[in-house]
Amino acid sequence: MEQFLGNSSWLWIILIGLLVGMLARLVMPGRRRMGLILTTLLGIGGAIVASWLGQQMGWYAAGQPAGFLGATLGAMLILGVVTLFRGR
Secondary structure, three states, X not given: OHHHXXXXXXXXXXXXXXXXXXXXXXXXXXXXXXXXXXXXXHHHHHHHHHHHHHHHHOOOOOOOOOOHHHHHHHHHHHHHHHHHHHOO
């Protein structure tokens, strides 16, 4: 997991995940009813998706995590996919 998140400290991962999730929700249009736990999981998932996708595309070396901006874009990607499947 450290290869995707860049740190082994769970407290740090949760804090950055919360910040990334909040930023992604702020940037994406629409109203989403999520609590702090789902927002944190969104940010952590965004970091994992961005790291994996970046490694597959050759943007990051193996074991290199995505940065803050990459994690935010990954979280926005997750929000976009959820919006597509959720509908109105």
